Amino acid sequence: MNKRRVSFNLSKAKNGMSTVSVQIDDHPEIFLHSTVDPIKEARDWLDRVELRPYTAYFVLGSGLGYHIQVLLENLPEGSHIYVLEYSQEGNLLAAASKIFPNSSWIHDYRISYWATDTLRDLAAALAVDMGKRCINRVEFCRYYPAMAVYMEFYKRIEEELVPKVEELFCLNFNNSIAQGIRRMENAWFNVPYISNSPGITAFANHFAGKPVIVVAAGPSLNKNIEVLRKCTDRAIVIAAGSTMGALFAHEIRPCFLAVADTSVAMYDVLAEVLDPGAILLAPYDVQHKVVSEYPGKRLFAVDGTTMTLKGVGHLLPDTEGLKANLSVATFALNFALHCGADPIIFVGQDLSFPSDPTAAQHAKGVRASGYLRNEQKTYVPGYDGGEVPTEPVMRDIIQYLETIIKLNPGTTFINATEGGAKISGTLQLKLSEVYDQLLTENILINGIADEVFSRFEAPSNTELLKVLLDIREDITRTCEVTEGFFTGVVREIEEGIEWSEPLYDRIIGQIVSFFEELSQESIYQHLKQGIAPYRELVEYRMREGMNFQQKIENYLDLKRCLLIVLERLDTAVHESVMRLKKMQIEMIEQNGREDHERT
Known part of the structure; x- marks a missing residue:
């Protein structure tokens, strides 16, 4: 693509909002937004977009993003916006977020930005990202004024990327179909156990003012594992299922084992480390073999993103919706908030990949694998300063956690991961400091949970x-x-x-x-x-x-x-x-x- 001289000029529309024009070489300027009312123009644009749940909306061209903002305000359940731009030089949204007030929506976790001047492997990276979001359909939303600035690039998008994404999407769609059937099947297999266990409604504010540690399987867990063992008498530990190999090896027994995976692979991970002393915390549609083989108590929540068992929900114990669509750690966090925990402490929540591609991606003892492909790589602020590499879904988890933290200003959140990505809004402390300064009293951990189960009468x-x-x-x-x-x-x-x-x-x-x-x-x-x-x-x-x-x-x-x-x-x-x-x-x-x- 030939290098052109492109200049952007900000001005005011008649209604006082900002608009922007572009001049390419010596050609007449092109306005990317209305000079009268950019928001009305954006709403008219949205009228041509079909709004349906679980859709990937690919927006070609952003400008100042009025149309993206309007789409976000009306975004259906489970959907995600992918903004495709020609390289960072054309991404006005980055500048707009610094210049204009009330632009925090730009960083919403339901939007991801893909700015590039090459299409190599981009379709595959987008397909991988969609595959992690339970996307059911694809919608391409063309914003022609912005596309006109880089016509050759967007022509290639139309000719090369769009068909490839749709092809790969159909392959991923088959995975989505299999996942839907598996979720349905799991939930109905689990009905007897759901019926004979208290729902999480019974745990509302049950941990009020008590510390909860949410344990994920990031590589930084290695440095905290010994201190974590001491914490189990002084805090309620909720561990992601993938951590159990590491915890089991160090004889650490969490109070709750959070599992949200629907596949039988999760049972294979847990089969040798199932602990009757931990309470299984799971959504209705968790892998049914984990539930049926679990030797201890079980506690269920509705996954707020699915339609599981709505037809018989009135016959099951009262429960609440906890979102498990991003990660099991966010599922565990939502449970901790439901229980009124304070403070909430993150451990092993790296949410990034080591800079060294040969380094371990998870804590020792974790049966999982991970790698970061170049086309997926993005950078976020690091726990220790600077930037660290991550991938789009992990970045979304970071943004989701930061949003939850903002929505709960009365709760103290502590990031004791000691590595990985920074989570804004948290206090950064070493786990040893948390133990010495905040976890000063023993808690009768099992007694707290047993009280709820003892009150429950099986129907x-x-x-x-x-x-x-x-x-x-x-x-x-x-x-x-x-x-x-x-x-x-x-x-x-x-x-x-x-x-x-x-x-x-x-x-x-x-x-x-x-x-x-x-x-x-x-x-x-x-x-x-x-x-x-x-x-x-x-x-x-x-x-x-x-x-x-x-x-x-x-x-x-x-x-x-x-x-x-x-x-x-x-x-x-x-x-x-x-x-x-x-x-x-x-x-x-x-x-x-x-x-x-x-x-």
């Missing part, structure tokens, strides 16, 4: 069992109706003699109506998490246009996916029915033994 689950059996009947009926409907569709296609556009439209319309009617059925709320991502994919594929045969193949794929989801749901519900019946028998036998002992 009989009779009504829950009835609902589960009704769900299994609905599953059977839905399978039969689905098979019957699509058998009829295929027969009509095979017997067709003269085809016409109206006939195509009628058949496609019947299929669309079938899925719309299914979405209104009571069974749909139970399987939505498993099937909704695939419905989104089918709609996404057909946006660019397909012939009749391609559309039919797409819908037949959706039908096959629906039957798979129904089968997986039926298996999980059946297992829960069997487990609940067994629990009922065990409860009757236990009550009988207690009655016998009393007499």
Whole structure:
């Protein structure tokens, strides 16, 4: 791309807001925003953007960011904004954040900025980032005034990057579909254990004024491990599941073990270090094998980002929504805040990668791997000053933590990681200093938690069992109706003699109506998490246009996916029915033994 002389000139719009014009070489200046009302212009731009949950919004061109600000204000649940700019020299937002008041939105954790003059590996890096966010669809939002400044670059974006991102997104979408089915399946397998454990509502303000240590698996944990062992009698320790190998090796028993991973790989990590003395803290849809094999007490929360078990939530113990979408450490932090803890102390929360690529990415004993690819690399302020390398999702976690800290000014937050990234708003102390200065009294840790569990009375689950059996009947009926409907569709296609556009439209319309009617059925709320991502994919594929045969193949794929989801749901519900019946028998036998002992 030829080097051009580009100058930016700030001026005032008629409504008093700032606007900016660009002059390229000796050509007439181009205004990037309205000279009358930039916000109104941005809202008009937003009217052309389809707002739907769990969407990656790729904004091409930023200017001063009025359109991005308006998009952020209306950003649907689970969505993320990716701003693509031509190199840092064209990124006016960085300057705007320093010049204009009320521009803190620019640093919102739901926005990430990708400024580059090369597209090499950028699509792969973006796809990796999307894969970590449970994104269901992609939307490209073109801001043409800013794109006009670097037309050659954005032409390459359109020709090279957009198709590649969409291709990789579809690959990641298959992962998202698998994740949705796995979350649904896990939650229904976990129903008996959720029903027989107190929800976290019972822990509201239960740790008021007591210190809580949130332990993550960063490499800085190594230097704190011995001091951490001494802290377990003086603070409530909530450890991320990935830390248990390191803690187990040093005979450290946390009060809570926080696990949010949905995959069976997490069970493999924990299988040899499950500790009956720690209380499992998990969202409804955590890997079900971890839950069923766990030897100790269990405590569940709704993951605030999912739709899990809404259909039977009224029959389960009262609980709260805790977001687990960024990391298990943020899940643990939200629980500590729910319990009224003060202070909250971070340990092992590096949120960065060592500068030496051969250095360990995690604490000793942690069964995990990590690496930082060059195209993912970004820099953030370091704990010890200067800057440290990190990647976009870790940067988002930092921003999320900083936002939570600002929203809780009455709570003291201490970063005792002693390395990695700086977390603004925290006091930076060594863990040994925290122990000597703040953790001066022993706490009856187990007694605090045991009090809640001793008050909890397990329900009989009779009504829950009835609902589960009704769900299994609905599953059977839905399978039969689905098979019957699509058998009829295929027969009509095979017997067709003269085809016409109206006939195509009628058949496609019947299929669309079938899925719309299914979405209104009571069974749909139970399987939505498993099937909704695939419905989104089918709609996404057909946006660019397909012939009749391609559309039919797409819908037949959706039908096959629906039957798979129904089968997986039926298996999980059946297992829960069997487990609940067994629990009922065990409860009757236990009550009988207690009655016998009393007499």
